[in-house]
Amino acid sequence: MKKKKILKIVLLSIAIVLLLVILAAAALVISFIHKYNSTSYESVEIVSRTDTYLPPDPPDIIIDSDGDPDTTESVAQSDTEAVTSVATEDGEGTPQETLPNDIYTPPANNDSSSSSPGVTYNSNNSFGNSNAVSVYGGTPIYKVNQKDPNVENILIVGTDARDVTVHRGLSDVMIVVSYNKSEGTIKLLSFLRDSLVPIEGYGWGKLNWTYIRYGIGSTINTINQCFDLDIQRFIVIDFNGTQNFINYIGGIDLYLSAAEASHLGIGDTDGTYHLDGGRALKHCRNRKIDSDFGRTRRQRDVVSAVINKMKSGIELSEVLGILDNALKMVKTNIPFTSMVSLVTSAVTGGSLSMESHSVPFSDAYYYGWINGTDSVVCFDFNATKQRIHDILY
Numbered sequence: 001m002k003k004k005k006i007l008k009i010v011l012l013s014i015a016i017v018l019l020l021v022i023l024a025a026a027a028l029v030i031s032f033i034h035k036y037n038s039t040s041y042e043s044v045e046i047v048s049r050t051d052t053y054l055p056p057d058p059p060d061i062i063i064d065s066d067g068d069p070d071t072t073e074s075v076a077q078s079d080t081e082a083v084t085s086v087a088t089e090d091g092e093g094t095p096q097e098t099l100p101n102d103i104y105t106p107p108a109n110n111d112s113s114s115s116s117p118g119v120t121y122n123s124n125n126s127f128g129n130s131n132a133v134s135v136y137g138g139t140p141i142y143k144v145n146q147k148d149p150n151v152e153n154i155l156i157v158g159t160d161a162r163d164v165t166v167h168r169g170l171s172d173v174m175i176v177v178s179y180n181k182s183e184g185t186i187k188l189l190s191f192l193r194d195s196l197v198p199i200e201g202y203g204w205g206k207l208n209w210t211y212i213r214y215g216i217g218s219t220i221n222t223i224n225q226c227f228d229l230d231i232q233r234f235i236v237i238d239f240n241g242t243q244n245f246i247n248y249i250g251g252i253d254l255y256l257s258a259a260e261a262s263h264l265g266i267g268d269t270d271g272t273y274h275l276d277g278g279r280a281l282k283h284c285r286n287r288k289i290d291s292d293f294g295r296t297r298r299q300r301d302v303v304s305a306v307i308n309k310m311k312s313g314i315e316l317s318e319v320l321g322i323l324d325n326a327l328k329m330v331k332t333n334i335p336f337t338s339m340v341s342l343v344t345s346a347v348t349g350g351s352l353s354m355e356s357h358s359v360p361f362s363d364a365y366y367y368g369w370i371n372g373t374d375s376v377v378c379f380d381f382n383a384t385k386q387r388i389h390d391i392l393y
Contacts, residue, residue: 036336040127040327044217045140046232053225055198061378064367126241126328132164135236135331137215139201144230148393150182152342154334155220155234157211158284158299164238171211171219173284173299176231178392181345187391188303188356190296195360196368196376197226206376227359227385229392233334241329242284243277245306248325251276252305259289260298280305292377293362300356311352357391360384 126132135157158173174191193208199222201214210218220231246252251274261267263286264279275283284302287295310322323343332339360379364387368378 033336035324036327036339040330040332041336042135042331042333044136044215044234044333046143047140048143053200055200055225056203058196058198059204059370061196061368061370061376062372064369064375126238126244127164127236127331129165132331133161133166133168135168135211135216135234137168137211137213137218139214139217139221141217141220141232141333142224144224144232146232147230148180150180151392152179152181152233153177153229153231153392154179155216155223155231156303157216157219157234157236158242159211159236159238161238168212168215169238171208173237173296174207174219174223175296175300175303176223176229177303179342179345184352186307186352186354188300188354189388189391190300190356190358191223192292192296192358192360192377194292194375194377196370196378197222200225204370206374226381227388229388234332235334236331237329239281239285243281245326245329246275246277246280246302249306249309249322252280252302252309254280254283254301254305256283260286263289293358296358297356304354304356307354359388361387 154177156173156175156177157171158175159169160172161167161169170193172193174193176189176191178187178189179185180187191207193206195207196204197207197210199205199210199213199218201218202209207219207222210222216234216236220234223229224231253272253274255272256264256267256270258268258270260283261269261271261273264273264275264282266273266275266279280302284299285295286298323340334342360377361384364383365377365379368376370376
């Protein structure tokens with residue numbers, strides 16, 4: 001009788017401990033979900049169109065026979081728009097292009113006398129800041145049917161905003177991450193920022209103007225319309241957050257050419273190097289040693305390295321901490337449960353092959369000028385669309 005009483009007490013104690021553990025875990029998950037929904041999740045309207053967008057005729061293009069134009073660019077100044085300098089740097093602090101005041105408002109404390117005009121990065125002002133500008137500019141995402149139930153296409157946008165409390169920034173990184181669940185493959189498609197595309201509500205212009213002018217909906221709609229894709233989900237990452245996140249996971253290992261290593265100041269030979277967040281960001285933004293095609297390839301390399309680091313170098317017990325840290329650098333319309341499912345599937349899904357491409361394709365484009373001042377990348381939309389579909393589907 002005494003033994004039975006002791007056994008009951010032991011079992012009751014174990015049950016109480018298990019209940020406390022479950023309650024603590026539940027509280028942690030609920031707290032994390034609340035933080036996710038209040039910090040990273042941005043509900044952007046997805047609507048069905050009742051009309052059809054017919055793009056205007058393309059502008060007159062002056063073909064640039066010299067190849068990749070100089071890295072200093074500008075946007076034509078109209079009668080009503082003054083032009084403001086924006087420090088979209090190539091990694092060396094050299095201003096890249098100017099933008100009309102209607103899409104860029106410099107902060108009040110901007111020091112125009114500085115040797116590097118424009119605003120500088122503030123690592124404290126990532127998307128975790130409650131005053132961050134919304135990625136939603138008022139343009140809804142138009143609903144499109146999923147082409148293959150096994151293929152999930154998500155648009156990752158990296159914004160160059162120096163201060164996310166001031167403006168959305170230019171979408172200098174635009175990568176479609178295509179995850180094929182049945183084949184266990186991830187395919188990365190970088191879209192060049194200077195691609196000449198029709199922008200609904202504006203006319204023809206550079207692809208990276210869509211985000212700063214009209215928000216993430218415009219960027220997704222433009223890519224879907226031009227290439228007949230089915231993107232409905234997005235992740236917007238600010239550069240400050242990228243740098244901080246890579247530091248948080250302990251940096252990444254990346255194979256660099258001698259020119260790339262030299263540009264980062266860490267070596268003068270080809271080989272694998274360990275990059276902290278600052279060097280990884282500089283590597284992402286580097287087109288000084290070659291071209292924008294090289295830069296988009298470097299961006300895909302960094303994304304791949306982060307995925308590989310999380311897949312092979314991160315314990316499952318660390319995932320919650322990683323996700324918590326990631327909340328500070330992203331805005332997304334992917335619900336919490338879907339995000340957990342995607343991350344878990346990719347990280348624990350066994351063998352996962354990856355490949356990457358750039359759009360337009362490196363053998364099917366030409367450089368040109370519009371408005372006399374805007375350098376753009378031109379290509380055949382139908383041929384490009386077919387090649388993209390052959391890769392993804």
